[in-house]
Amino acid sequence: MVLSIRQNQIVELARAEGRVVVEDLAHRFDVTLQTIRRDLTDLAEAGLLDRVHGGAVPRMGMVNLGYEARRRLHSEAKAAIATACAAAIPDNSSLILNLGTTTEAVARALIHHSNITVITNNMNVANILADNPGCEIMVAGGALRRSDGGLVGELATQFIEQFKVDYAVIGTSALDLDGDLLDYDLAEVRVSRAILRQARQAFLVTDHSKLGRSAPARIACLAEIDTLFTDRALPDALHEKCAGWRTHLHICESTPIPASA
Incomplete structure (x- = not known):
C-alpha cells in the first residue's frame, strides 16, 4: 500500500x-x-x-515507517532544522553525518559551504554533497541497506573510528522523555555511537514527531549532545534536564505543509 x-x-x-x-x-x-x-x-x-x-x-x-514515507513527513520542519544546524557549522571544518532524512536535509543546507570535509555512512548524503565542489567526501564501507542508502555494520564502525572531526550531526528515530536517543536497528546504533565518540561537538537534528516515541535500541542521552536542533519546545521536565546537562536547545519554527486531500 x-x-x-x-x-x-x-x-x-x-x-x-x-x-x-x-x-x-x-x-x-x-x-x-x-x-x-x-x-x-x-x-x-x-x-x-x-x-x-x-x-x-x-x-x-x-516498526519504523518506510524511508520514502519518512522523507516526506515534516519536510518544512526538517528544512528549518537543517538550515539552523548548517549555520552553526563554519567553513573550513570537518563533520560526520549519519543516516536519516533530517541529516540529508542538513547535507542540502551545506551545499554552499567551502573547504569542508564530510564523513558519512549515508549514500544519499554523499550524492547530495557531490554537487558542492568545496566539500571533500569520505564514504564508509559496510553493508548497504537499500531501503535508505545506509552503510552499517562493523566495517562502517571501524571506518568512522579512523577520524576525529569537529562536528557530529546525527538523527534519531525516537527521543523519549528521559532524554534518551533511540533507534530500531542495533547495527545503525553502533555506528551512531562511534560517530559521537569521534567528534568534538555533537549535534542532534530531529523534529517534534520523534519526541515521546519509543524504539528498542539506545544510542545515547541528550547529556552527550552539545546542541539539539528541533522545531518545537520540549516538555518542561526534559527542558530542565537539558539545562542541567548543558545541552543547548535551538528551536527552529516552521510553517507546516498543507496536507493533500
Missing part, C-alpha cells in the same frame, strides 16, 4: 500521541469525517493502526 501524505502524518500522530480521534483529524486536515474514517480503515488494513471507538491507536509491535 502506498500511503498519502495525510495518511503518513496520521500514523506519525498516532505514534507520537498514542491515539488519534476522527473529529480531531478531520479538523486538522480540513477534510470530512468520512475521509478520515476511510484513511483509518486503510491504515488498519495495512497493519499500521488498530481501530478503536472514535479513532485509532498504533498497532502493537509496529
Whole structure:
C-alpha cells in the first residue's frame, strides 16, 4: 500500500500521541469525517493502526515507517532544522553525518559551504554533497541497506573510528522523555555511537514527531549532545534536564505543509 501524505502524518500522530480521534483529524486536515474514517480503515488494513471507538491507536509491535514515507513527513520542519544546524557549522571544518532524512536535509543546507570535509555512512548524503565542489567526501564501507542508502555494520564502525572531526550531526528515530536517543536497528546504533565518540561537538537534528516515541535500541542521552536542533519546545521536565546537562536547545519554527486531500 502506498500511503498519502495525510495518511503518513496520521500514523506519525498516532505514534507520537498514542491515539488519534476522527473529529480531531478531520479538523486538522480540513477534510470530512468520512475521509478520515476511510484513511483509518486503510491504515488498519495495512497493519499500521488498530481501530478503536472514535479513532485509532498504533498497532502493537509496529516498526519504523518506510524511508520514502519518512522523507516526506515534516519536510518544512526538517528544512528549518537543517538550515539552523548548517549555520552553526563554519567553513573550513570537518563533520560526520549519519543516516536519516533530517541529516540529508542538513547535507542540502551545506551545499554552499567551502573547504569542508564530510564523513558519512549515508549514500544519499554523499550524492547530495557531490554537487558542492568545496566539500571533500569520505564514504564508509559496510553493508548497504537499500531501503535508505545506509552503510552499517562493523566495517562502517571501524571506518568512522579512523577520524576525529569537529562536528557530529546525527538523527534519531525516537527521543523519549528521559532524554534518551533511540533507534530500531542495533547495527545503525553502533555506528551512531562511534560517530559521537569521534567528534568534538555533537549535534542532534530531529523534529517534534520523534519526541515521546519509543524504539528498542539506545544510542545515547541528550547529556552527550552539545546542541539539539528541533522545531518545537520540549516538555518542561526534559527542558530542565537539558539545562542541567548543558545541552543547548535551538528551536527552529516552521510553517507546516498543507496536507493533500
